[in-house]
Amino acid sequence: MSALATSSMPLARSPRPPRVLVVDDEESMRWFLRQGLERHGFQVETAPDADRALRLFREQPFAAAVVDVRLPGADGLHVLEGIRARETGTVVVMITAFGSIPAAVDAMRRGAHDYIAKPFEVGELAAVLERALAPRTATEPALPDVVADSPAMAAVMQQVEQVRDATVNVLITGESGTGKELVARLLHGRSARASGPFVAINCAALPEALIASELFGHEPGAFTGAVGRRTGLLVRADTGTLFLDEVGELRPESQAKLERFLQEREVVPLGGHEPTRVDVRVCAATSRDLGSYVEEGVFRRELYFRLAVVPIVVPPLRERVDDIPGLVRQALQRVGGRRRSVVEGLSVEAMSALQSYSWPGNVRELQNLIERMVVLHGDKETIEYDDLPDELRDAGRVRFVGPYGGVVEYEHAIVAFERQYLSSILQRSHGNMSEAARIAGLSRGHLHRKVKQLGIDPDAYRAK
Secondary structure, three states, X not given: OOOEEEOOOOHHHOOOOOEEEEEOOXXXXXXXXXXXXXXXXXXXXXXXXXHHHHHHHHHOOOOEEEEEOOOOOOXXXXXXXXXXXXXXXXXXXXXXXXXXXXXXXXXXXXXXXXXXEOOOOXXXXXXXXXXXXXXXXXXXXXXXXXXXXXXXXXXXXXXXXXXOOOOOOEEEEOOOOOOHHHHHHHHHHHOOOOOOOEEEEEOOOOOXXXXXXXXXXXXXXXOOOOOOOEEOHHHHOOOOEEEEEOHHHOOHHHHHHHHHHHXXXXXXXXOOOOOEXXXXXXXXXXXXXXXXXXXXOOOOHHHHHHHOOEEEEOOOHHHOHHHHHHHHHHHHHHHHHHHOOOOOEEOHHHHHHHHHOOOOOHHHHHHHHHHHHHHHHOOOOEEOHHHOOOOOOOOOOOEEEOOOOXXXXXXXXXXXXXHXXXXXXXXXXXXXXXXXXXXXXXXXXXXXXXXXXXXXXXXXXXXX
């Protein structure tokens, strides 16, 4: 639910548990949150009202406070203002019912880090706190483990290596769920900026009124409710990387301000006058076709060119089927360890089915599938073909033993063979369609239609 994220790492690496103050007038809710957050590694104190909360806050430091918007007497905004007035850097997350969301948004204007709407799982709240507190509670993260066994992802990794130490901005594009943020984190971790912060913001998750305040910060009195000073994400990302997820969702006013920053490299907080020079690489990502947005006048042309100095396209999973075994192993290690399952892998038939599926949800869908399989069949060492859900199992009447020994649907086998065959030719021709058509003995037009039908991107194979 969180709109903002800083480099998220396991809290177990922290030398001591972060202290969290939970403020809620319902005793059952205080007990529920205390038990749940303590299981996630936090040290928790509780308070039933604003007066008790602020008294505890004066007596001892807290890394974060979780505050219900509605409290008896003074409300949650009063608690927020009392915490912000002390300028301790405490992260404040507001709890709100659906009807109180406008009040929670107002709280964010006043300096709250985020809000979470009821009903919610404790794990959601813990994830918000972990991301917000990561710079305070964790050591430098390990590099993301990116699976790149396919030619398409190997080309992405080559681009990362080529630009990792350059100061240029990078625009990462690709369908939802392909792992664009993972590539951004790898780019940061492999760069000379790795010791600096990696700060992320989801541009689609914040109201337009908050975007400028989050990016540039604000001074007291900059707008109604701005009672304290707020440091913007651009300044917090100094010497590191700012990741703008779903940058295509920015509204025109925010686009203009971001474009000016990219030109001047100076930050002036809302209500302020003194610029701050900032050294930050901007890495943006989008699942939209920004080129079309530019032509339609929805996205500023100059901003597009400033962001896309180096474009990186993350291919959909259907174009990188060679990565699927590695992604499955990765998911099994992560999910299996957490759920204490005995699953070691998939049968040849099951793996063949996975490699023949089109994966509209990409890597995220594959990860969710593996978790579902572990939940349903965690007592088995091997996930079998018949254990797979209907959309992945054999839906046709004709089946045959494929080249890897697996029994797969005939139509799926043909599609998988064509995709693998044309991908290998495009790799050999470095994405040159004329040369690939010559090798395959096809007309150039026929090859174009076929690669489009199979969802293959020739650009992924072209020499960079």
